[in-house]
Amino acid sequence: MSVKLGVPSKGRLMEKTFEWFAQHGITLSRTGSEREYAGAVAGVEGIDLVLLSAGEIPRELAAGRIHLGVTGTDLIREKLVQWDQKVEEVRALGFGFADLIVAVPQAWVDVDTLDDLDAAAAAFRAEHGFRLRIATKYHRLTREYLRYGGVSDYQLVDSQGATEGTVKNLTAEAVADITSSGETLRANHLKILSEEPVLRSQATLFRSRTAPRDPEHNRALMALYDALGLDVRNRQSAG
Numbered sequence: 001m002s003v004k005l006g007v008p009s010k011g012r013l014m015e016k017t018f019e020w021f022a023q024h025g026i027t028l029s030r031t032g033s034e035r036e037y038a039g040a041v042a043g044v045e046g047i048d049l050v051l052l053s054a055g056e057i058p059r060e061l062a063a064g065r066i067h068l069g070v071t072g073t074d075l076i077r078e079k080l081v082q083w084d085q086k087v088e089e090v091r092a093l094g095f096g097f098a099d100l101i102v103a104v105p106q107a108w109v110d111v112d113t114l115d116d117l118d119a120a121a122a123a124f125r126a127e128h129g130f131r132l133r134i135a136t137k138y139h140r141l142t143r144e145y146l147r148y149g150g151v152s153d154y155q156l157v158d159s160q161g162a163t164e165g166t167v168k169n170l171t172a173e174a175v176a177d178i179t180s181s182g183e184t185l186r187a188n189h190l191k192i193l194s195e196e197p198v199l200r201s202q203a204t205l206f207r208s209r210t211a212p213r214d215p216e217h218n219r220a221l222m223a224l225y226d227a228l229g230l231d232v233r234n235r236q237s238a239g
Contacts, residue, residue, distance in 0.1 A: 002048040003220040004211075005041065006060055006069035009051035013203060016095045017070045024228050044227050046220030055079070057206075062086040064210035067217065068224075074100055074178060074201035078138045087206045091230060096203030097180060100138055102145070103190040104174045105167055112194050114149035117174070121153040124173065135159040135172035138198070142176040145198040164188040 007028065008014045018028045026043035030051065039049030050066055057071040058079040070093065076083050104111050104120075111120050121132040132154045136142045139156050146154065157172055164184050166172040178201065179185055182192060205228075213221075 001214070001216065002046050003068065003217050003224070004048050004050050004066040005224075006050045006052045006057045006066040006071075007039075008054045008057070008070065010053075013054055013070075013072075013096055014051075016203065017093070020093050020095070026224075026227055044220070044223050046216065047224055058083075058087070061206055061208040062210065064208050064212060067208050067211040067213070067221070069206050069208070070203055071206065072096055072098070072201045073204050074098070074138065074141070074199055076204075076206060077199060078141050081140075086209055088209055090205040090207050091228070093203045093205060096201070098178045098201050099180075099197035100141060100176065100178050100199040100201060101192045101197045102134070102142070102174065102176045102195070103164075103179075103185050103192045106189045106191045108191075114146070114151055114193065114195055117193065118149075118151040118153070121151060125153045131155040132174065133157045133172040134174045134176055135163050135166035136176035137163065138176055138178075141198050145176075149195070164190060 007017045021028050026041065028049055029040050031038045031040045039051050041047040041049045052060060054071045055075055057069040058076045060066045061069045062080050076087060080086055108120065111117055124132040134154055135157050137159050142156060159166055163175050163177040165188060166175060167190060168188055175190065176198060185192065
């Protein structure tokens with residue numbers, strides 16, 4: 001049995017992941033059509049490539065169906081309860097940077113901090129009779145952030161499409177979303193609160209703590225870690 005390495009199956013994240021491994025002498029390649037999600041690994045023995053969506057990789061790592069996976073920090077921490085019990089962060093890869101932030105309409109000139117947002121939420125409920133709506137795909141992370149920030153009198157509404165457009169479409173009053181440049185937010189007349197973001201995310205190589213392993217798996221992991229130049233602590237974690 002080989003070590004299964006899950007990487008994003010398409011887009012910029014897949015391309016950058018392939019490039020990063022190539023810089024370490026390991027070639028990842030798609031072996032079928034884009035619909036087949038089949039791949040191969042050259043440069044180290046005992047590793048099988050599994051192409052998945054970035055959003056599937058946290059689940060597959062937690063279930064132990066893949067041993068290693070590349071995905072965003074945001075997806076791991078949003079999708080996995082007690083994520084650090086299920087996966088180990090092996091190495092941040094230095095690309096795919098994005099911040100999970102809270103943004104409000106630019107017209108809210110008096111709302112710039114979490115304290116301001118809490119006051120605005122209370123005033124909104126008093127005026128409208130229902131809680132201020134914050135659209136997001138990141139319910140767990142946003143709820144935790146707002147709780148620690150002392151914000152109440154809000155409700156999270158699920159965003160299935162373009163989160164930034166929900167305020168313009170009158171389905172939310174504010175958003176919590178991933179952004180890399182902020183351009184889309186500004187185009188939708190939204191401003192980011194002047195606080196630390198909910199989370200600073202980047203593409204990261206994670207190891208499953210639940211995937212079954214035997215001596216053959218451990219040898220393949222050690223060979224991969226050596227090729228990637230990982231430090232002693234991470235190499236020891238393969239054992």
